[in-house]
Amino acid sequence: MARSASIPERGAAQRGVTLIELLVGLAVAAIMSLVIALTLGYSFSNNRNVVDSVQSNDGSRVALTLLSRDIASAGFMLGGAQSACNATLSYDSKLGSTYSPMFAAWAVDQASGSAPPLAMSGQTGSPQTFDYPSSASVTAGNKTQALLLTAAGSMADVAASGGAAVASPFATAAFGNWGTSLAAMNTPTALYVSFGATPPSVGDTALVHVPLSDGSVNATLCLRVRVTAVGTASIDSTNSNYMPSGGYPALATKAAALFPSLPTVYLSNLQHAQVIDLGSGASSLQVVQYWIDDSNGYPVLMRGTYNALDDTWTGGQAIAPGAVSLQALFGTVPIGSVGTAPTWRAWSDVTPGSEQVVAVAIALVVRSLHDDAAYTAPATITVPQPASGLAAPDAFADYVVQAGETHRHYNVYTLTVWLRNS
Secondary structure (H helix, E strand, C coil): CCCCCCHHHHHHHCCCCCHHHHHHHHHHHHHHHHHHHHHHHHHHHHHHHHHHHHHHHHHHHHHHHHHHHHHHHECHHHHCCCCCCCEEEEECCCCCCCEEEECCEEEEECCCCCCCCCCCCCCCCCCCCCCCCCHHHHHCCCCCEEEEEEECCCHHHHHCCCCCCCECCECCCCCCCCCCEHHHCCCCCEEEECCCCCCCCCCCEEEEEEEEECCCCEEEEEEEEECCEECCCEEECCCCCCCCCCHHHHHHHHHHHHCCCCCCCEHHHHHHCEEEEEECCCCCCEEEEEEEECCCCCCEEEEEEEECCCCCEEEEEEEEECEEEEEEEEEEEECCCCCCCCEEECHHHCCCCCEEEEEEEEEEEEECCCCCCCCCCCCEECCCCCCCCCCCCCCCCCEECCCCCCCCCEEEEEEEEECCCC
8 A cells, every 4th residue: 555645745845936036037037028028119110110111102102103194294285286385374363363374384482381372262172371391491491392283184185175176366357456565455355266166165264375476585475264255256255253354465464574584475476376275164184283281290292183274172182291392493495496405493593485394303302200219310311413513593402301300211202204295
């Protein structure tokens, strides 16, 4: 028969760990927990940086694709089957009895609190002010612009808008002395043309192409008007809020003030003018606007669209989170030149009456949305130029990293697009 264990033997077999062993075990567990926590923290931080980078790259790729497409189409609506407009003058485009100069592609320096060029009060969703850059960024010399592009996909878009693509030239007997400047005329408000098979409809928007020349400069001034009445041989824009009370002489006077580089508009220029019926307000023809906004607490590149016939806001979208600088330079050549390398200029140095914009260069600076404590950005982010030898103001400005941005990652994207209409 087996002997049962004695009481002392049972106590020895059941003895627990000592205090020293317990402390050692706790220390090992704490170290392992710390290692796991650090590993997980690094993993989470690294994963956030990876996600941040992927989102930034995806947004920037979308932005560059849209910019390339919109720039390539810039001016197509303004040119169509004709020569492109060097400048377009619209009356009351902001529904406030004002004149608005428009171009195939142009830029506006963006400052915090400034109004976008086509923003109209009362339009739901239309940006009323720019929210970026901050005043600190402006004083540091950083540059951000709003880019605007007047475009249509093709001439078919113009024809599909609801009217005739091109009407015949003005009747030569309509206005009398062709040597008189249009501004000196006595308020003619009707355009006398010989219609083709399809005259414009009341309510359509017409674009009048007026060729100008003074012996040294050949250019095209375009006037956007609303058709309020159609006769057997005329388009009447009287009593329209797209026509000033002074009629076409008032438009010619304003054109001389807004576009001093363009030659004077004489009645003889109307002999060779053309009228394009752009159709009704339901047209798909657009003015596309890019700008940077931070109303949500972080900067993002926005893309918005306006109806090109009446400037009503048609919607906007955020496309590149983290964008802190959008800049545009314009490649220009003398009007009428062929095979000339473009001269790159800031928009403020472009003269529409003597230069034609044939290309647009874009620089987009994008930063990550979250800090990376293990990384410190350089004080200045270099922006490559579209050509050698460029100097301010006709050059891209480098981006100066601001306080609070020193632990962000930066990417710089540049592209050069030739205007298809050139």
